[in-house]
Structure formats: structure tokens, C-alpha cells
Amino acid sequence: MPSSLGSHTVSHTSATDSEPVRFVHTSEARRLLPSASRWNSIEIDFNLLPQSTMANDSIPSQYSKSYQYNLVITDKKYFKRCLYISVSTVFLILALLLLLHFLPSKHHHDRPSKNLTLALNQALTFFDAQKSGVYPNNSPVKFRASSGLQDGNSGSKPVNLEGGFYDSGNNIKFSFPTAYTVTLLSWSVIEYHDKYADIGELDHVKDIIKWGSDYLLKLFVPPHTTSDTILYSQASLMNNFIGSANSDAKVPNDINCWQRPEDMDYKRTVSFCDNTASDLAGEIVAALSAASLVFKEDNVYSGELVTAAEKLFESAITKLDPARQGTYTKVDACGGEARNFYNSSGHQDELV
Numbered sequence: 276m277p278s279s280l281g282s283h284t285v286s287h288t289s290a291t292d293s294e295p296v297r298f299v300h301t302s303e304a305r306r307l308l309p310s311a312s313r314w315n316s317i318e319i320d321f322n323l324l325p326q327s328t329m330a331n332d333s334i335p336s337q338y339s340k341s342y343q344y345n346l347v348i349t350d351k352k353y354f355k356r357c358l359y360i361s362v363s364t365v366f367l368i369l370a371l372l373l374l375l376h377f378l379p380s381k382h383h384h385d386r387p388s389k390n391l392t393l394a395l396n397q398a399l400t401f402f403d404a405q406k407s408g409v410y411p412n413n414s415p416v417k418f419r420a421s422s423g424l425q426d427g428n429s430g431s432k433p434v435n436l437e438g439g440f441y442d443s444g445n446n447i448k449f450s451f452p453t454a455y456t457v458t459l460l461s462w463s464v465i466e467y468h469d470k471y472a473d474i475g476e477l478d479h480v481k482d483i484i485k486w487g488s489d490y491l492l493k494l495f496v497p498p499h500t501t502s503d504t505i506l507y508s509q510a511s512l513m514n515n516f517i518g519s520a521n522s523d524a525k526v527p528n529d530i531n532c533w534q535r536p537e538d539m540d541y542k543r544t545v546s547f548c549d550n551t552a553s554d555l556a557g558e559i560v561a562a563l564s565a566a567s568l569v570f571k572e573d574n575v576y577s578g579e580l581v582t583a584a585e586k587l588f589e590s591a592i593t594k595l596d597p598a599r600q601g602t603y604t605k606v607d608a609c610g611g612e613a614r615n616f617y618n619s620s621g622h623q624d625e626l627v
Contacts, residue, residue: 399480405441408490436545457487487566495559548610553601554621554625556590563581
């Protein structure tokens with residue numbers, strides 16, 4: 276008997292019939308028609324019979340493109356278990372693929388972040404814009420030029436205090452925040468030397484540190500025995516700041532006249548500190564010491580920084596009367612004007 280399967284009809288014959296298997300298909304009028312081609316019909320012969328009778332009852336196909344499947348289920352329990360394992364395996368593979376797809380990709384820490392590189396470059400460029408002295412031609416800030424070339428020459432005993440950094444938007448050069456800045460920048464290079472190199476900012480930051488440390492070397496004049504240097508040899512000579520913060524509008528200074536450093540034409544005063552400025556001495560020692568580690572490959576310059584730091588440290592700790600140690604802003608001649616901007620509350624932390 277022919278049996279209908281979709282739009283095709285499959286006709287089986289018994290083993291005793293002499294007629295071969297014929298393939299037919301139905302027309303739109305539902306009439307059985309001979310198949311125009313044997314490829315238009317598919318013979319599917321599933322022999323779901325007991326294993327003992329399959330050899331005798333199965334009829335092999337006489338067509339080369341017909342397939343005969345022998346599916347034998349001997350144990351339903353194992354069959355279900357096989358299905359469960361197969362389905363579970365498929366779901367597990369899909370879950371792993373989805374997990375790998377949605378997990379964030381692993382970031383390589385050695386590869387620089389473009390945003391961080393830009394932010395750090397801009398932060399360092401701020402110091403380039405604040406440079407005082409003979410301005411370098413290779414600076415990224417092109418609107419700046421040389422300025423403050425006569426700093427330190429206004430006193431009765433001229434001293435070269437050219438260089439350093441201007442503070443804020445005015446043209447005062449405070450020594451205490453300059454030393455603190457050099458200390459922190461130096462330690463950032465000591466701890467993150469490779470990171471600076473990876474983003475191409477190592478030479479940039481080292482140039483800024485050297486600009487600051489060169490200036491700090493000028494702030495300390497070691498003790499001398501000649502009469503010409505007695506004023507400067509009371510343990511140390513430290514110039515707290517250069518410029519004036521007087522609020523009197525009638526007196527041209529760095530507060531009431533904010534202008535380009537290149538255009539300054541008013542008097543630049545210098546403040547001196549004696550051996551009571553323990554906090555300023557300690558911060559300068561810290562800056563010179565840290566900078567010496569940054570430039571340790573340059574034996575000459577690093578040695579110069581170490582020598583100055585040791586002498587200043589000895590003066591601030593050994594030769595000073597502990598009763599006279601104090602903060603630089605408590606003495607008007609030393610840090611009276613700086614008190615309104617960078618007041619110091621103690622000196623023990625800087626000495627440590």
C-alpha cells in the first residue's frame with residue numbers, strides 16, 4: 276500500500292513481488308503520477324525492528340541514491356541518557372560561546388591609554404608654561420620667552436636666582452611649593468619609571484624635574500668662614516620667594532598687576548631665611564634627595580644633588596638648636612608674605 280509523506284508518495288513492495296519499487300508523486304489535483312525523475316522522490320526505509328528479524332525482513336535499496344538507516348534501540352534508559360547528555364553538551368557549548376563573547380577583552384597593562392597619555396602630557400605642559408629664566412627653544416609652549424633674568428640681583432649682596440617656576444597666574448616664585456613639587460614629581464618617576472617611558476613622557480618629566488632642582492641648588496649657600504659670606508653662612512641661606520605680594524594698589528607687584536613675565540618692569544624683592552626655617556630646609560632636602568635618584572645614571576649631577584642635600588640636612592638637624600627650629604612663615608622677613616598663600620603649620624614632617 277502506498278503511504279503519503281508530504282507531497283511525495285513512497286511505495287513499498289514485499290520481497291516476493293516481482294515489480295521493482297516505483298516512485299510516484301501527487302499533482303495539484305491529488306492524482307498519483309509517475310515521478311518524472313527518481314531524484315524527485317525519496318525512499319526512506321526505517322527498519323525499527325528487533326535485531327533478530329532485521330537481517331531477513333529488511334529490503335536493500337536498488338537505487339544508488341537511496342539510503343537505508345538501521346536504528347536499533349536496545350535499552351530506552353540508555354537512549355534517554357544519551358539524549359540528555361547530548362542536549363546538555365550542546366547547551367554547555369552555547370553557554371561557553373556566549374560567555375566568551377560578552378566577557379570584556381583582556382587589557383594589556385603595558386599598552387598606554389591614549390586618554391591617560393594626553394592628560395599627563397597636559398599636566399606636565401603646565402610646568403613648561405610656568406618656567407622662569409632663560410626659556411628653552413624646544414618648549415611646547417611657544418608663547419613664552421625668557422624672563423626673570425635679573426632675579427636675585429636687587430639686594431645689597433647680589434645672588435643668582437634665575438630659574439625656577441612661577442606660582443599660579445602671577446610671577447612670584449615660592450621656594451616651598453617648588454621644593455614640594457620637585458619631591459612629588461621625582462617620586463612619581465622613581466616608582467613609575469617604566470610607565471613614563473611607555474607613553475613617551477620620561478624625558479619630558481625629567482626635564483621639568485631638572486629645571487626645578489637646578490633652581491633649588493641655588494637657594495642653599497653652604498656656610499663659609501670668610502667675612503664676605505657671614506650673612507649667608509648662619510647655617511644656611513634660603514630664599515623663600517622672589518617677587519612681592521603686597522596688596523597696595525599703588526605699588527606695582529605680582530598681585531595687583533598680572534602680566535606676562537616677559538613684560539615685568541617692577542622691582543623684584545628677595546626674602547631670606549635663617550636657621551629657623553626648618554620646614555623649608557627639610558622640603559628642599561627631600562627634593563634634592565629624590566631628584567638624585569631620578570638622575571642616578573648621571574653620576575656628576577646626581578652627586579651634586581646628594582652633596583647639597585647632605586650639607587643642608589646637617590645644617591638643619593645637627594647644627595641647629597632644637598629650640599630654634601620652626602616654620603618659615605612665622606618669621607616676617609622669611610615667609611611673612613608667603614603666610615597668606617602657603618602657610619606652614621609645622622616642621623617635623625619635612626625634617627622626617
